[in-house]
Amino acid sequence: MLLHLTLLHLTHFIGTQDAGELVKGLTAIGRGIAYGGAAIGPGIGIGIVVGNAITAMSRQPESAGQVQTTMFLGIAFTEALALFGFVLAFIVSG
Amino acid sequence: MLLGLDFPPVAHLVNWPTIWGSGAFAINKVVLLFLLAAVVTIAVLMAGTKKALVPSGAQNLAEMAVDFIHNNIIMQTMGPEGMPYAPFLLTLFTFILTLNVLGLVPLIQMPANARIALPAFMAIVVWLVYNIMGIAKQGPIGYFKHILFPPGVPKALYILVTPINFVSDLFVRPFALAVRLFANMLAGHLILVSFVVLSTALFNATKIGAIAPFALLIALTGFEILVALLQAYIFTILAGVFIGLAIATPDHH
Numbered sequence: 424m425l426l427h428l429t430l431l432h433l434t435h436f437i438g439t440q441d442a443g444e445l446v447k448g449l450t451a452i453g454r455g456i457a458y459g460g461a462a463i464g465p466g467i468g469i470g471i472v473v474g475n476a477i478t479a480m481s482r483q484p485e486s487a488g489q490v491q492t493t494m495f496l497g498i499a500f501t502e503a504l505a506l507f508g509f510v511l512a513f514i515v516s517g
Numbered sequence: 518m519l520l521g522l523d524f525p526p527v528a529h530l531v532n533w534p535t536i537w538g539s540g541a542f543a544i545n546k547v548v549l550l551f552l553l554a555a556v557v558t559i560a561v562l563m564a565g566t567k568k569a570l571v572p573s574g575a576q577n578l579a580e581m582a583v584d585f586i587h588n589n590i591i592m593q594t595m596g597p598e599g600m601p602y603a604p605f606l607l608t609l610f611t612f613i614l615t616l617n618v619l620g621l622v623p624l625i626q627m628p629a630n631a632r633i634a635l636p637a638f639m640a641i642v643v644w645l646v647y648n649i650m651g652i653a654k655q656g657p658i659g660y661f662k663h664i665l666f667p668p669g670v671p672k673a674l675y676i677l678v679t680p681i682n683f684v685s686d687l688f689v690r691p692f693a694l695a696v697r698l699f700a701n702m703l704a705g706h707l708i709l710v711s712f713v714v715l716s717t718a719l720f721n722a723t724k725i726g727a728i729a730p731f732a733l734l735i736a737l738t739g740f741e742i743l744v745a746l747l748q749a750y751i752f753t754i755l756a757g758v759f760i761g762l763a764i765a766t767p768d769h770h
Contacts, residue, residue: 500693
């Protein structure tokens, strides 16, 4: 619905405004969507990783060192997806 | 724009004018930082090989780094058989950490890893090391069999597992390794730059209004020190994990 309204608005816009401005605006929207979308999953994922690591560490404090190493690895793998989105946002802008 | 806020394009933040030379061999600020980090890394390796019984100064610091690599990276990922890789991992760790920390030193303030060239090169080196060592340890057939047909997986699932493992082990791993370091450093640099721009604009416009963003800028610089350490650690430990997975003989599973 919102997208439809936006598109209607944009088609109206093309007639009156410079096309370059339109491309610039759409690029900015694309960058926002690329990074925003890519940040959702990893955000949840890192939450799960760290939450479970804390549970494990409080249950077995003696294994905290090993859990921490694994936690950082888990964060690194999950975070990579968000970073791909970050890089993509710059690629989109050309 | 509001308050005269003018954010420079990203290309302006990481490109530096050539100081000397031209073409592919031009020397600019980033290249100077590479050289400085290389000198620091060699100095740490030299200091670490000194044989004084009671370590002092640089030797102390180098032995701390070696201890960290041994206990927190190699023992956690590869076990005792990974000890021969300590010099390689120490070199990676020191080099990345130096470049990351130099990115926060006042007047330098350019994380050289925010340009993808160096992370990509280091990721390719790690990729070569773990593949070559895996092939040397298990033989080409055993190595690729181990990657593509991991033991203990039901036969029918190989339709799914084999292509995923092929893409993930040989392509996504080095790419993610490079992009992780690069994007973290670039993102940190951009955040600091945006707060500098905001502080400057608010200082010019209202004087008093710049206190909040400037305080946040100091806090974020502290956070970036943590990120600099963490990214050096993660790059090194992932290199350790990949080498460890490659050289592990199949009967360990």
